[in-house]
Amino acid sequence: NAGVTQTPKFQVLKTGQSMTLQCAQDMNHNSMYWYRQDPGMGLRLIYYSASEGTTDKGEVPNGYNVSRLNKREFSLRLESAAPSQTSVYFCASRDFLTNEQYFGPGTRLTVT
Amino acid sequence: SQQGEEDPQALSIQEGENATMNCSYKTSINNLQWYRQNSGRGLVHLILIRSNEREKHSGRLRVTLDTSKKSSSLLITASRAADTASYFCATAMNSGGYQKVTFGTGTKLQVIP
Numbered sequence: 001n002a003g004v005t006q007t008p009k010f011q012v013l014k015t016g017q018s019m020t021l022q023c024a025q026d027m028n029h030n031s032m033y034w035y036r037q038d039p040g041m042g043l044r045l046i047y048y049s050a051s052e053g054t055t056d057k058g059e060v061p062n063g064y065n066v067s068r069l070n071k072r073e074f075s076l077r078l079e080s081a082a083p084s085q086t087s088v089y090f091c092a093s094r095d096f097l098t099n100e101q102y103f104g105p106g107t108r109l110t111v112t
Numbered sequence: 113s114q115q116g117e118e119d120p121q122a123l124s125i126q127e128g129e130n131a132t133m134n135c136s137y138k139t140s141i142n143n144l145q146w147y148r149q150n151s152g153r154g155l156v157h158l159i160l161i162r163s164n165e166r167e168k169h170s171g172r173l174r175v176t177l178d179t180s181k182k183s184s185s186l187l188i189t190a191s192r193a194a195d196t197a198s199y200f201c202a203t204a205m206n207s208g209g210y211q212k213v214t215f216g217t218g219t220k221l222q223v224i225p
Contacts, residue, residue: 004154031210031211033213035215040217041217042116042200042215042216042217042218043155043200043215044215045212045213045214048210050210056210059214090154090155092154092155094211098160099143099145099160099204099211100145100157100160101145101147101155101157101202101213102157103154103155103156104154105153105154106152106153106154
């Protein structure tokens with residue numbers, strides 16, 4: 001039982017490049033989330049998926065797209081990276097019964 | 113906008129002392145959660161208190177919730193060096209099948225051995 005896994009752990013992109021951050025959970029949770037964490041800002045919600053086949057915008061969705069590929073996987077795509085997207089990205093899933101969110105280890109992204 | 117605001121932003125105490133962190137929020141909530149984040153790691157859920165509860169305990173953690181003041185506190189008793197981490201409150205509101213969770217900016221706790 002690995003919980004929530006994220007790949008890659010680190011990534012450096014040049015402005016304008018694209019990439020996809022992968023997230024998978026093995027806890028059979030319906031809800032999954034993508035957050036970004038910047039110094040002094042706490043976590044801000046980018047997108048969420050309440051269940052397989054549905055996705056919705058969070059607080060800061062501009063510049064990102066997501067795909068809920070199946071119940072396990074929820075990916076985040078940056079189509080044209082910008083320096084403002086330099087951040088640490090966390091994926092999470094939620095246990096419907098306890099409301100507890102389980103977080104992945106994060107992806108540290110730098111855009112130059 | 114951030115729903116939860118923690119205070120203080122940073123706290124440094126000696127091992128064995130108690131640490132208290134506060135969280136204030138702005139709108140009605142269904143529950144409030146506290147998370148811990150060790151440096152360079154993901155967040156770990158500590159405790160959840162529902163809007164109809166006033167106090168909850170888990171080991172050395174004690175959480176209180178005052179919905180009239182829209183505030184919560186997290187008390188860590190008999191602190192240990194391993195408690196050094198950032199602590200975040202998160203307010204949750206249910207909307208249909210979706211739970212909207214909003215995180216505060218965190219309190220950075222340092223416990224000095």
